[in-house]
Amino acid sequence: PEGIDSEIEEVYDNLLFYDEHTHGAAESVRDPLAQNTINQWGMKSAYAWEGAKKSSLLQEKALAFLEPALNKSKRPTIAVINTLNWKRSGLVHVFIEYGIIPENENFSITGPDGNEINWQVYERRMEGAYYGLWVEDVPPMGYLSLQINVGSKSQEAPSPGPGFENKYYSVNVDPSKGVITRIFDKELGKDLVDVHDSLSLGHFIYEELANRHELERLTQSNRDTIYKPLSMRRTALSNIRLVKQENGSIYQSIFLQGDMPVCADSRGVQIEIRLYHKQKKIELHYRMVKLPVFTPEGVYVAFPFKLDGGRLAFEAQGGVVYPGVNQLAGTSADWNTIQNFAAVQSEDAQIVFASKDIPLVQFGDINIGRYYYKLKPKTNHIFSWVLNNYWVTNFKASQQGELRWSYGITSSGDPSDMFATRFGKGERVPLLSRILMPSSRAETTELVSRSLIDIDVPNLLLVNTTPSMDGKGIILHLREVEGGHAILDTRRLQEQTGASSVEEVSVLEEQLALITSPLLIEHFETRFIKLNF
Secondary structure, three states, X not given: OOOHHHHHHHHXXXXXHHHOOOOOOOOOOOOOOOHHHHHHHHHHHHHHHHHHHHHHHHHHHHHHHHHHHOOOOOOXXXXXXXXXXXXXXXXXXXXXXXXXXXXXXXXXXXXXXXOEOEEEEEEEOOOEXXXXXEEEEEOOOEEEEEEEEEOOOOOOOOOOOOOOEOOOEEEEEEXXXXXXXXXXXXXXXXXXXXXXXXXXXXOEEEEEEOOHHHHOOEOOOOEOOOOOOOOEEEEEOXXXXXXEEEEXXXXXXXXXXXXXXXXXXXXXXXXXXXXXXXXXXXXXXXXXXXXXXXXXXXXXXXXXXOOOOOEEEEEEOOEEEOOOOOOOOOOOOOOEEOOOOEEEEXXXXXXXXXXXXXXXXXXXXXXXXXXXXXXXXXXXXXXXXXXXXXXXXXXXXXXXXXXXXXXXXXXXXXXXXXXXXXXXXXXXXXOEEEEEOOOOOOOOOOOOEEEOOXXXXXXXXXXXXXXXXXXXXXXXXXXXXXXXXXXXXXXXXXXXXXXXXXXXXXXXXXXXXXXXXXXXEOOOOEEEEXXXX
């Protein structure tokens, strides 16, 4: 649609204005209820909410714009859309109104091959229900359609086996501590959790500092470079209980609940551990209603991974960083923001960690207040830094309200960066869905599986796809991931898309060259390709 670029720019502008550190009251921490603090936070947070609102409307507009091009059927269908450049299987979330699937009515959902799709219900509302559907082989940069068959009885969920395990993993959970004490990878024949550490996987840690100003070791008035132990207290969950255990058609779950006074309300912290039937993945889901606390506090979740010969790695913007190896000395080392994944990699295996909600991590240990010039992690442990209020100005002094966050973990005998990238990107970029109402004009009930852009180069990542600023084409942002050569078949790309021409452009979309033959993309190189229409 015309003007779509300006709408996208508005979202980015709002996010950038919210991120602007100096936009916020100087007294926000020392006088959190002052009029100036409240007013400035209202203005600052408005940018985040405006960005969220506009991006949600943009997605709805994009899906509505796509709908006429999607195949319709005489029955209700669901279009599942994959915006990444490889074939994906996984969970897609969709809201279905009772007008399409009446409450308590038998139904089934089938794919293009006629096979039944597994589903689970998450939540019900007055007008409909939220479903999770397990879909297989959604084409790269494409979609497949599913059919809703009301009146057809769905398959029963598989019976749970003994213990908490599947064909990929055997998982030991200690309900009294709310943690995972062991993950045994059956394919690798390896234990993935450091049993010698005092913390287990999923351990919830609440940290309280006596004085946040102890963290200000490098200021205009203070140049103290010597680490001194901080005055603090760390607390684990108490009164932990096993709430229930479930086995659905997509995964089995263990639900735990524990108390965390001061930090969470009387409902405490709720933890769900998921083990998927058809995917080599473990998920941890956390939920709590955060109480407002003005004194300095932080929350961590521990992931003490262990892999013989392994080293830590994480994806930054445009490449992979190995802490203590290729990270520029003097850059942030106590904590880092991961783009799509963090991993422990050895020569023949890796453990991959991702979170679509919480990208801030500390490597090797909880490093708060140390300010390493160059960090050399002594362990393969990863600590997710869920929240803190350790700043002294410009931001809210407390955080409150319901928080939900999750983590995905997998492991593989493939130690490549592309394997980790695909897992992490897949966790962060969900499959999308669109309900298509039945059409009396539809000539067929045939379901579709179609790829719009299939780059088909295993070491090439399609980072982003966006309309060009001149409104005449599409920009593909590509990056070579593995440190090898990648050959982009531009003629095939042109035939797939119907583009009139293909050219290379700069990040500012300035024309660099017309491309008429296969394009060589070098080791770790980033290129921008424009498809003209």
